[in-house]
Amino acid sequence: MFIVPSYGASVVRFPLGFRTSGMGPRPEKRLELYEFEGCPFCRKVREALSMLDLEVLVKPSPKGGGRFRKEGIALGGKAQFPLLVDPNQQVTLYESDAIVKHLYAHYGTGPAPLGLRTGLLGDGLSAVASLLRAGSGSRARASRAPEAPLELWSFEISPYARRVREVLCELEIPYMLHNVAKGSANRAAFLARAGKVQVPYLEDPNTGAKMFESRDIVKYLEATYGAG
Numbered sequence: 001m002f003i004v005p006s007y008g009a010s011v012v013r014f015p016l017g018f019r020t021s022g023m024g025p026r027p028e029k030r031l032e033l034y035e036f037e038g039c040p041f042c043r044k045v046r047e048a049l050s051m052l053d054l055e056v057l058v059k060p061s062p063k064g065g066g067r068f069r070k071e072g073i074a075l076g077g078k079a080q081f082p083l084l085v086d087p088n089q090q091v092t093l094y095e096s097d098a099i100v101k102h103l104y105a106h107y108g109t110g111p112a113p114l115g116l117r118t119g120l121l122g123d124g125l126s127a128v129a130s131l132l133r134a135g136s137g138s139r140a141r142a143s144r145a146p147e148a149p150l151e152l153w154s155f156e157i158s159p160y161a162r163r164v165r166e167v168l169c170e171l172e173i174p175y176m177l178h179n180v181a182k183g184s185a186n187r188a189a190f191l192a193r194a195g196k197v198q199v200p201y202l203e204d205p206n207t208g209a210k211m212f213e214s215r216d217i218v219k220y221l222e223a224t225y226g227a228g
C-alpha cells in the first residue's frame with residue numbers, strides 16, 4: 001500500500017491541503033480538472049481546491065492514457081497538465097500558478113497562502129512529494145471505463161485518500177472529488193450521507209458500492225475496473 005511514503009509526501013507538503021481557509025463565492029457550474037496524481041504541478045492545484053473547499057470533476061490524464069488525455073489535448077491544444085476548465089468564468093487554463101491564482105481570485109477572499117506562492121521552492125517540494133510516491137498515479141494501466149463518474153470524499157493531504165486517488169488515476173476512472181478538509185462546510189452533509197466523517201469514502205453509482213477504508217476501496221477498484 002506504500003502508506004509510509006504517502007505519509008512522507010503529506011509531511012513534505014504540510015499544511016497545504018489540510019484545512020480550509022479564505023473561501024469566497026462558490027462556482028455555480030462544475031469545475032473540471034485534467035490532471036494526474038503523480039504530477040507535482042497538479043498537486044498544487046488540488047491543494048488549492050481542498051483549501052478553498054471546492055468540488056471538481058477529475059478527468060485523470062496519466063502518461064500513456066487513452067481516455068481523457070486526448071480530450072484535454074484537444075481542448076487546450078497541448079499535452080500539459082494540469083488543465084482547468086471553469087465554465088463559470090469561461091476559461092480553459094494551463095499553468096498551475098495561473099490556475100491557483102484564478103481559483104483564489106474567483107472563489108477565495110484574498111491571495112493564495114504563501115505555501116502556494118513560493119515559485120520554484122514550492123514546485124521543488126511538490127516534486128519531492130511525488131518522488132516519495134515513486135511514480136504512483138503517473139502512468140495509465142489497462143482498465144475498463146465506468147459509465148458514470150465515481151464519487152470520492154477526500155482531502156489533498158490525507159495519505160490514505162492519496163492512495164485511492166492514485167489508483168483512480170492509473171485506471172483513468174473519472175470521479176467527482178468532494179473535498180472535505182478540516183473546517184469544510186461540506187462535512188455536515190458528508191456525515192449525514194455516510195454516517196461518519198472519514199476519508200477516503202467512495203460511492204460508485206454504476207454498481208451501488210459505498211465504502212470507507214483505502215485498502216478496501218483499492219481492492220474494489222482493481223477488481224471492478226482493473227484488467228488484472
Ligand SMILES: N[C@@H](CCC(=O)N[C@@H](CS)C(=O)NCC(=O)O)C(=O)O
Nearest residue numbers: 039040041079080081082095096097
Ligand atoms: N509550468 C507548468 C508545468 C506543467 C508540467 O510540466 N506538467 C507535466 C506533468 S508534471 C506535463 O504536463 N507533462 C506532459 C505529459 O505528461 O505528457 C505548470 O505549473 O502547470
